[in-house]
Amino acid sequence: METIYITQTGQGEHFLVGTDVVTIKASGQETSGQLLVLEVRVPPGGGPPVLHRHQYAETFYILEGEFEVETAAAANRLSTRRITAGDTLSIPSMVWHNFKNVGAGPARFVVVHAPAVMESFIREIGRPISDPLNPPKPAGPPSDEQMQKMMGIIMKYMEVLPAEELAR
Numbered sequence: 001m002e003t004i005y006i007t008q009t010g011q012g013e014h015f016l017v018g019t020d021v022v023t024i025k026a027s028g029q030e031t032s033g034q035l036l037v038l039e040v041r042v043p044p045g046g047g048p049p050v051l052h053r054h055q056y057a058e059t060f061y062i063l064e065g066e067f068e069v070e071t072a073a074a075a076n077r078l079s080t081r082r083i084t085a086g087d088t089l090s091i092p093s094m095v096w097h098n099f100k101n102v103g104a105g106p107a108r109f110v111v112v113h114a115p116a117v118m119e120s121f122i123r124e125i126g127r128p129i130s131d132p133l134n135p136p137k138p139a140g141p142p143s144d145e146q147m148q149k150m151m152g153i154i155m156k157y158m159e160v161l162p163a164e165e166l167a168r
Contacts, residue, residue, distance in 0.1 A: 012039070015126030018150075019046045021135050023128060028116025036116035041132060042067075042107045047100040054158040057061040058113045060099075065107020072096035076165050096161050121157040127152060150158040 005026065012023040019042075026037035042065070051072055066084045073079060074095075081100070083089055089097075091097050101107040129135050143149065154160060 014129045014132040017126040021132045036113040036119045042101040051098045051161040052158045053096045056117045060111045062087045063108045066103040067099045068102045070098045125153045
């Protein structure tokens with residue numbers, strides 16, 4: 001490949017995934033399929049709905065805000081840690097995890113996935129938007145039908161740890 005790719009500030013493909021705004025800063029096509037680089041804006045209380053794991057590794061660099069990160073290790077024992085701006089979180093393949101913005105305001109991070117599997121997930125579950133700083137407001141909580149559709153897409157790309165299997 002003889003081309004390099006630059007994504008300027010504010011550029012990239014923007015998607016609304018649940019309540020989070022996900023911007024593709026470097027796609028799999030631009031990284032020979034090896035990486036996916038995303039900028040993610042998370043409103044207070046936002047983040048994935050369930051503990052999950054997947055085949056690819058990911059590394060988060062927190063730019064703004066405060067998150068709680070949950071993991072489940074041996075015997076699915078739940079563990080919670082806080083991370084804030086400037087922290088880096090690396091999640092190896094097949095580790096149960098989840099995160100939630102626990103701050104009073106919006107939070108933002110860059111995440112790198114290796115390989116770029118998550119790109120297909122974002123394109124399937126996300127809704128394209130034009131302005132990442134002013135995303136459309138949700139009409140309310142998702143309906144049962146919408147939630148079933150979302151969980152079907154989630155299950156296609158990752159495993160979900162049922163709440164009843166957690167040891168508290």
